[in-house]
Amino acid sequence: MPTDWAEVYRVTFPALVRFLYRKVWEADRAEDLAQEVFVRVLDQDPDNPRAFVFTVAANLARDEARSAIRRRKHLELVKAEQPVTAIESPGEELEQREQEQRVQAALAQLSERDREVLLLWDAGLDYDEIAAQTRLARGAIGTTLSRARKRLVEAHAAMEGSDAASG
Amino acid sequence: MRHLDDGQIAELIDTAVPAVPAVVRHLAECTACRERVEEARQISERAKAILGTAVPAGSAGSVVPPFEEVLHRAGRARVRRARLGTMRWLAWAATLVIAGGVGWYARDQLGFARDTFRPATSSLESAARAEPETSAVVAAPTQVALADRAMPAEEQKPQVANEGKMSAPAAPPAALAVGGAARQESTAADRLVAEQRRDQTAGAAPPPVAQNLAAPAQERLDARRAVAEAEAPAMAKSAADVADVLDERGWVPTTRETAERALGGPVATVEGLPVVSYRLRTVGGVQVLTVQSLGPGMELELHQSAVTLARGAVAPTPTAVGAAGVAEMHVRTAVGPATDTVEIGGFRVVGRAPISIDSLRALLKKIKR
Numbered sequence: 001m002p003t004d005w006a007e008v009y010r011v012t013f014p015a016l017v018r019f020l021y022r023k024v025w026e027a028d029r030a031e032d033l034a035q036e037v038f039v040r041v042l043d044q045d046p047d048n049p050r051a052f053v054f055t056v057a058a059n060l061a062r063d064e065a066r067s068a069i070r071r072r073k074h075l076e077l078v079k080a081e082q083p084v085t086a087i088e089s090p091g092e093e094l095e096q097r098e099q100e101q102r103v104q105a106a107l108a109q110l111s112e113r114d115r116e117v118l119l120l121w122d123a124g125l126d127y128d129e130i131a132a133q134t135r136l137a138r139g140a141i142g143t144t145l146s147r148a149r150k151r152l153v154e155a156h157a158a159m160e161g162s163d164a165a166s167g
Numbered sequence: 168m169r170h171l172d173d174g175q176i177a178e179l180i181d182t183a184v185p186a187v188p189a190v191v192r193h194l195a196e197c198t199a200c201r202e203r204v205e206e207a208r209q210i211s212e213r214a215k216a217i218l219g220t221a222v223p224a225g226s227a228g229s230v231v232p233p234f235e236e237v238l239h240r241a242g243r244a245r246v247r248r249a250r251l252g253t254m255r256w257l258a259w260a261a262t263l264v265i266a267g268g269v270g271w272y273a274r275d276q277l278g279f280a281r282d283t284f285r286p287a288t289s290s291l292e293s294a295a296r297a298e299p300e301t302s303a304v305v306a307a308p309t310q311v312a313l314a315d316r317a318m319p320a321e322e323q324k325p326q327v328a329n330e331g332k333m334s335a336p337a338a339p340p341a342a343l344a345v346g347g348a349a350r351q352e353s354t355a356a357d358r359l360v361a362e363q364r365r366d367q368t369a370g371a372a373p374p375p376v377a378q379n380l381a382a383p384a385q386e387r388l389d390a391r392r393a394v395a396e397a398e399a400p401a402m403a404k405s406a407a408d409v410a411d412v413l414d415e416r417g418w419v420p421t422t423r424e425t426a427e428r429a430l431g432g433p434v435a436t437v438e439g440l441p442v443v444s445y446r447l448r449t450v451g452g453v454q455v456l457t458v459q460s461l462g463p464g465m466e467l468e469l470h471q472s473a474v475t476l477a478r479g480a481v482a483p484t485p486t487a488v489g490a491a492g493v494a495e496m497h498v499r500t501a502v503g504p505a506t507d508t509v510e511i512g513g514f515r516v517v518g519r520a521p522i523s524i525d526s527l528r529a530l531l532k533k534i535k536r
Contacts, residue, residue: 005234005237006234009231009234009237010231010234013231013232014229014231017223018222018223021221021222021223022218022221027223027224030223031223031232035232035236035237035240036240038234038237038241039237039240039241039244042237042238042241096220096224099220099221100220100221103217103218103220103221104221106217118214118218119218121181122214122215122218126182127178127181127182139174140174141174141177142173142174142175142176142177142178142181143172143173143174143177145177145181146173146174146176146177146207146210147173148214149207149210149211149213149214150210152214152217152218153210153213153214153217156217
């Protein structure tokens with residue numbers, strides 16, 4: 001029976017956007033990539049559509065990260081030429097932005113494999129799906145996930161501590 | 168049972184599957200493991216909360232766009248891919264066509280260059296080989312030199328005596344000025360054969376000019392080859408020049424009838440000379456090459472084409488040939504036979520033979536009209 005991609009899309013899209021957002025850190029781009037993922041998988045008929053979608057998403061995000069590095073270099077050059085404007089963000093938005101930056105920094109301290117497992121777990125994939133995508137042994141997922149969560153919490157706490165000390 | 172490891176604890180927290188009875192029994196007995204499970208649960212919740220703060224702002228992700236958007240996008244992607252595939256094929260085809268064209272053009276160019284040099288070189292070599300024996304007859308670059316070489320010593324005296332009155336182009340042709348007896352010979356062929364015999368006799372005691380030709384043949388060959396190579400780029404610069412030089416290219420043996428049919432008129436031949444062959448070429452217009460025998464080892468070539476064609480592309484002008492001599496024309500005539508041109512009934516006929524220019528002109532006047 002062919003995959004009902006419309007249903008997979010409806011169920012998976014929000015988690016997929018979150019997953020991609022934590023990789024590209026741009027909301028519009030994450031949503032665009034999520035749609036692109038489904039464009040690419042439409043002709044496929046995998047055994048586990050949900051896991052397959054996240055596999056394609058991870059690959060797309062990796063490609064995106066590479067091109068983002070190039071874009072950032074270009075943007076830095078453009079920004080250097082532009083005059084500095086005052087930030088008009090309200091306090092709440094600024095707080096949200098800082099919080100997000102802390103999460104980003106904390107995630108950056110994890111190893112690639114730990115981060116991937118953690119984000120897939122947060123996206124709602126079960127151990128079998130995570131193992132299939134990351135090509136880790138099923139028995140290693142719990143240990144990896146446990147370590148990743150602990151490191152994230154510790155790194156985040158360290159960020160908050162340093163922010164509080166500096167603020 | 169040993170204490171639970173991190174993997175077991177994580178699985179206990181994360182999976183909905185009930186824990187195995189042994190694990191449940193151990194947790195009931197082991198306070199330390201219960202505390203670790205509780206700690207792990209708190210860390211897991213904390214991690215979830217931390218990640219929950221990093222979600223896309225606004226409606227991104229929370230509102231699912233219609234699936235039709237994805238389908239529409241997929242359709243556009245398919246069209247783009249198909250177009251890209253077509254473009255790729257077109258690019259390949261264009262590359263092949265361009266490569267083929269360049270190759271064809273280069274081959275043509277190289278072919279021209281190769282053929283341009285080949286006759287010239289072979290002509291030079293044959294001239295060099297022939298010079299020690301028949302320099303007075305065959306390879307006469309100018310009329311004066313030919314006269315010097317061809318005339319017996321006693322016949323040169325009147326010419327020397329009249330030297331002050333003579334101008335070079337108006338000098339009497341050596342072969343025809345030899346004696347009245349030659350003019351009375353019944354056919355042109357007989358006269359030319361007699362002329363050749365006389366010249367060979369004269370070659371036995373070479374006159375002063377001919378002594379120059381006694382220099383080593385290789386040395387003269389090298390010098391002439393250098394001249395030919397220097398002139399080559401100028402010669403090859405236009406198709407007309409190339410066609411002028413390469414009259415052997417594309418010739419096909421034919422009959423007189425076929426040649427006349429193709430030409431649209433009578434084929435020009437010199438009366439009294441046996442025809443050796445007719446050849447036809449259609450490259451750049453219809454051209455007919457008639458070869459007639461002048462005697463043993465001597466041939467007259469008549470290259471006939473329509474005047475319009477000949478003016479545009481093929482034949483050297485009679486003025487250039489007649490006034491400046493054959494030396495200025497091109498490599499072949501620089502070291503080879505004399506060439507002259509006549510126009511007859513809408514056709515241009517370029518004659519060429521290893522004889523003096525005046526002898527050739529006399530022959531061309533006998534072309535059947």
